[in-house]
Amino acid sequence: MIASLLWFIALMVTITTYSMAFQCYIGHNESREEMTCSSGWCFNGTLSSGDVIYICDSSGTCPLFGKGCHDDQVVQKAGFKSVCCCNTNLCNKGNCLHSICLHESGCKPSGCRMDNGTLSCGYYQINKAYYEDCGQPGGKGEEAWKECSDDYNCATTCVQA
Numbered sequence: 001m002i003a004s005l006l007w008f009i010a011l012m013v014t015i016t017t018y019s020m021a022f023q024c025y026i027g028h029n030e031s032r033e034e035m036t037c038s039s040g041w042c043f044n045g046t047l048s049s050g051d052v053i054y055i056c057d058s059s060g061t062c063p064l065f066g067k068g069c070h071d072d073q074v075v076q077k078a079g080f081k082s083v084c085c086c087n088t089n090l091c092n093k094g095n096c097l098h099s100i101c102l103h104e105s106g107c108k109p110s111g112c113r114m115d116n117g118t119l120s121c122g123y124y125q126i127n128k129a130y131y132e133d134c135g136q137p138g139g140k141g142e143e144a145w146k147e148c149s150d151d152y153n154c155a156t157t158c159v160q161a
């Protein structure tokens, strides 16, 4: 009896701790904060104006829509271009770096090319000056810069610096 009671308490503590830890981004455009979300559903919506809002959905909308992004008529009538619902921790924000990576190179080790008069290389099209500023994570010199730029982890380290 006592053993099962203790087990029950341990379980409740685990569940409470877990739900306390569940967070969503809440805010607007670039100004977002990480906040605890007790409903367990994070939401983001892109308005027709281009503004993006991030909330913890407690309205019951997300359980209806289900996980994923939606851009049907219902969503558009509500004034959104698209909305996304998701139910994992801090899931309601796209990966910015990944977007940059896609934009610059299709997120591929693309080698070097001239970009408006400056030689730019790799995943994030990093130029030499930028590489020096980010602390040269792949080592010093021309070769190290080019190799680092085409190495996903090294280039990402540079861009995050």
Ligand SMILES: *[C@@H]1O[C@H](CO)[C@@H](O)[C@H](O)[C@H]1NC(C)=O
Pocket (backbone or CB within 6 Å): 029, 049, 050, 051, 052
């Ligand atoms: C949010 O971003 C959109 C699209 O980039 C922009 O049009 C809008 O002015 C921004 N709003 C604020 C309050 O920064």
Ligand SMILES: *[C@@H]1O[C@H](CO)[C@@H](O)[C@H](O)[C@H]1NC(C)=O
Pocket (backbone or CB within 6 Å): 044, 046, 052, 068, 069, 084, 085, 086, 091, 092, 093, 094, 095
């Ligand atoms: C909204 O959240 C989804 C994940 O549910 C994510 O893929 C998408 O990039 C986010 N949109 C923005 C503008 O952050």
Ligand SMILES: *[C@@H]1O[C@H](CO)[C@@H](O)[C@H](O)[C@H]1NC(C)=O
Pocket (backbone or CB within 6 Å): 116, 117
């Ligand atoms: C290209 O470089 C020139 C001079 O540095 C600058 O004025 C111009 O805005 C740049 N164009 C682009 C598309 O970056």
